[in-house]
Amino acid sequence: MAVAGVLDEIVDTARYPLADVGSADREGVVALARAELAEDGCTVLREFIRPALVETLRAQGEAMAPHAYYEVERVNAYNIPLDTELPQDHPGRIVLDRGNAFVPRDRIPADALIHRLYTSEPFQRFVADCFGLAELHEFADPLAGLCLNVVAPGMSHPWHFDTNEFTVSMLTQPAASGGVFEYCPNIRSPHAENLDDVRDVLTGSGERLVRGLALRPGDLQLFRGRFSLHRVSPVTGGHQRHSAIFAYTDRPGVIGTVERTRQLFGRVLPDHLAAADAVRGDRLLD
Ligand SMILES: O=C(O)CCC(=O)C(=O)O
Numbered sequence: 001m002a003v004a005g006v007l008d009e010i011v012d013t014a015r016y017p018l019a020d021v022g023s024a025d026r027e028g029v030v031a032l033a034r035a036e037l038a039e040d041g042c043t044v045l046r047e048f049i050r051p052a053l054v055e056t057l058r059a060q061g062e063a064m065a066p067h068a069y070y071e072v073e074r075v076n077a078y079n080i081p082l083d084t085e086l087p088q089d090h091p092g093r094i095v096l097d098r099g100n101a102f103v104p105r106d107r108i109p110a111d112a113l114i115h116r117l118y119t120s121e122p123f124q125r126f127v128a129d130c131f132g133l134a135e136l137h138e139f140a141d142p143l144a145g146l147c148l149n150v151v152a153p154g155m156s157h158p159w160h161f162d163t164n165e166f167t168v169s170m171l172t173q174p175a176a177s178g179g180v181f182e183y184c185p186n187i188r189s190p191h192a193e194n195l196d197d198v199r200d201v202l203t204g205s206g207e208r209l210v211r212g213l214a215l216r217p218g219d220l221q222l223f224r225g226r227f228s229l230h231r232v233s234p235v236t237g238g239h240q241r242h243s244a245i246f247a248y249t250d251r252p253g254v255i256g257t258v259e260r261t262r263q264l265f266g267r268v269l270p271d272h273l274a275a276a277d278a279v280r281g282d283r284l285l286d
């Protein structure tokens with residue numbers, strides 16, 4: 001089968017039979033992922049990529065990394081404007097340096113392993129099933145849909161919540177030291193911000209809430225980052241940490257705002273302007 005063929009080449013389909021919809025083996029993998037996501041918002045599918053391709057995965061990431069947009073941004077954990085009016089002790093008042101940089105989708109070759117996986121229909125169906133979603137769509141955004149997250153030595157991707165309810169990612173090159181993915185399972189819920197716990201983590205006294213994840217290149221991570229505060233700890237050692245971020249949504253046509261796109265990538269494309277026009281009817285400043 002042609003579609004399964006692409007996956008077979010990249011994914012360890014003996015362990016993860018993505019295309020065998022309805023098979024007991026696939027159901028078992030999905031059920032385990034669902035149980036772990038329900039329990040603590042995160043699941044890791046170990047050695048998802050065939051071990052023989054892990055070096056290709058790393059080398060492709062390294063080749064695209066120079067196309068990342070490097071600009072340290074001052075942020076808070078909620079990714080809301082820093083001048084938002086908040087009570088004195090609100091953790092959203094704690095300012096962090098976001099030192100990671102993203103390679104955008106239009107600088108990722110179509111034949112790169114991460115691009116082939118991101119656009120694979122059976123892969124998307126599998127991810128949807130793991131998250132329990134009826135529908136799953138690639139971001140319509142020509143930059144933010146698929147990114148390589150680059151964290152250079154001395155930098156970190158600081159504590160934050162994702163806007164998206166679910167995130168799919170894959171480490172392609174670990175840091176020499178540091179650069180650990182750390183998260184606080186379900187530290188907030190749709191009904192409760194739990195500001196005291198979030199403040200503890202941001203001020204360094206929340207160790208009891210933090211879990212470190214030992215990721216290896218080629219592992220697939222499924223994560224509910226909207227409820228679990230998370231970060232990539234400071235990278236040390238001689239080289240960058242790279243991870244692929246596969247951005248999907250549960251409805252079609254989602255595209256980033258002009259302002260956010262400029263912050264993340266340093267530029268916008270006609271699609272972003274057109275989407276803003278469609279929403280606002282003009283291109284005037286606020
Ligand atoms: O690079 C990672 O492992 C995490 C990335 C992340 O949290 C994000 O892009 O929102």
Ligand SMILES: [Fe+2]
Nearest residue numbers: 161162225230
């Ligand atoms: Fe995140």
